[in-house]
Amino acid sequence: MEAEVTYWQEFKKGIIAQNPLLVLMVGLCSALAVSNRFENGIFMGVAASFVLVFSNIIISSIRKWIPGQIRIPIFIVVIASFVTIVDLVMKAYFPPVYERLGVWIPLIVVNCMILARAEGFASKKTVVRSALDGLGIGLGYTLVLLVMGFIREVLGTGKLVVFEKTVFSLGFFNPPLIFIMFPGAFLTFGVIMAVLNRYEAGKKK
Amino acid sequence: MTGKIIGLGLRLMFVGLIASVCLGLTYGVTRDKIREQELKQELESCMSVLPGVKNSSELKEDRKMREKARKVTGSVQKVYSSDKGHVFIVKAKGYGGPITLAVGIGTDGKITCVSVVSHNETPGLGGNIEKDEFRKQFNGMGGSDKFIVGETIEAITGATISSKAVTGEVADALKAYKAVTD
Numbered sequence: 001m002e003a004e005v006t007y008w009q010e011f012k013k014g015i016i017a018q019n020p021l022l023v024l025m026v027g028l029c030s031a032l033a034v035s036n037r038f039e040n041g042i043f044m045g046v047a048a049s050f051v052l053v054f055s056n057i058i059i060s061s062i063r064k065w066i067p068g069q070i071r072i073p074i075f076i077v078v079i080a081s082f083v084t085i086v087d088l089v090m091k092a093y094f095p096p097v098y099e100r101l102g103v104w105i106p107l108i109v110v111n112c113m114i115l116a117r118a119e120g121f122a123s124k125k126t127v128v129r130s131a132l133d134g135l136g137i138g139l140g141y142t143l144v145l146l147v148m149g150f151i152r153e154v155l156g157t158g159k160l161v162v163f164e165k166t167v168f169s170l171g172f173f174n175p176p177l178i179f180i181m182f183p184g185a186f187l188t189f190g191v192i193m194a195v196l197n198r199y200e201a202g203k204k205k
Numbered sequence: 206m207t208g209k210i211i212g213l214g215l216r217l218m219f220v221g222l223i224a225s226v227c228l229g230l231t232y233g234v235t236r237d238k239i240r241e242q243e244l245k246q247e248l249e250s251c252m253s254v255l256p257g258v259k260n261s262s263e264l265k266e267d268r269k270m271r272e273k274a275r276k277v278t279g280s281v282q283k284v285y286s287s288d289k290g291h292v293f294i295v296k297a298k299g300y301g302g303p304i305t306l307a308v309g310i311g312t313d314g315k316i317t318c319v320s321v322v323s324h325n326e327t328p329g330l331g332g333n334i335e336k337d338e339f340r341k342q343f344n345g346m347g348g349s350d351k352f353i354v355g356e357t358i359e360a361i362t363g364a365t366i367s368s369k370a371v372t373g374e375v376a377d378a379l380k381a382y383k384a385v386t387d
Binding site for chain 1: 212213216217220221224227228231232235238239242243246323325327328329
């Protein structure tokens with residue numbers, strides 16, 4: 001079975017076919033909450049991908065040594081350690097971003113996207129495959145965050161600000177604030193999911 | 206059976222041990238940087254509310270004054286003093302969580318400026334407490350002025366709770382200042 005799946009496929013599947021947010025629908029909570037700004041997507045995506053890749057690598061490399069009964073606590077310890085590392089590093093070097101992402105960085109620990117990959121993938125596959133899987137899933141997560149962040153920020157504030165520079169500004173309309181608030185997250189997410197499903201359904205025909 | 210459980214426990218302990226060592230190392234590397242950043246941010250807010258203070262070294266944390274101020278109101282977190290006046294760091298409950306303000310009070314006992322250090326209000330509504338139009342209303346207010354939202358202070362549309370919280374905090378800071386300097 002494993003021989004049939006190439007490394008490239010292992011990486012690629014996370015982006016669309018098994019996109020964590022749009023298809024597997026895990027880790028939605030943080031994604032809906034932080035995607036009100038484009039810039040947040042970059043940092044949150046990098047943070048989650050970092051945790052995902054490294055926890056996958058560690059868990060996969062010790063998978064034969066972990067007894068089945070205590071695998072979940074061990075996964076959580078590994079994941080929590082990487083999250084804390086990200087948390088401390090962000091606090092030290094990117095304080096403004098850290099402040100904006102707030103509680104969502106420490107909450108990566110309980111993001112089921114990461115635990116699902118540890119339990120469902122890394123604990124069964126080789127280190128290389130697990131790393132690629134982490135990268136692919138992380139990238140899929142980041143891409144969705146970026147698309148959502150772009151739509152929500154542009155519609156909700158009328159402009160796009162990245163790294164304190166205004167990329168462009170639509171001065172001609174009064175932006176509906178709802179897009180940078182929670183209902184906007186659900187609306188945007190629903191529409192993106194519908195578009196993707198339509199696209200996938202079209203492909204099958 | 207017992208032996209197996211001990212074995213599992215030992216493995217878990219081993220994992221925990223390695224994780225703590227890694228975290229300890231990371232913490233050691235980032236600790237100073239984090240403290241520095243927090244202090245820098247606070248000092249920047251303080252400098253922005255006291256005109257004339259050009260360098261953060263002019264501001265000194267005033268523990269004596271803080272202790273006295275805490276007796277008047279618990280919302281005072283820190284007090285910085287300089288020869289241009291004092292900065293009161295006050296914190297109280299807003300709509301979405303605590304709102305921390307830096308209130309600058311000049312040597313004449315009048316508010317020089319109010320700045321929001323951190324808050325968790327709704328963006329676009331309560332978040333507007335950061336805006337100049339709202340904050341500037343407090344400038345120049347002194348001991349005998351009354352702080353009443355709707356009369357002396359104009360609230361932000363759709364954010365009465367946030368406006369009231371900020372106004373209350375500024376009034377607290379001034380009250381503490383009066384009690385301390387009297």
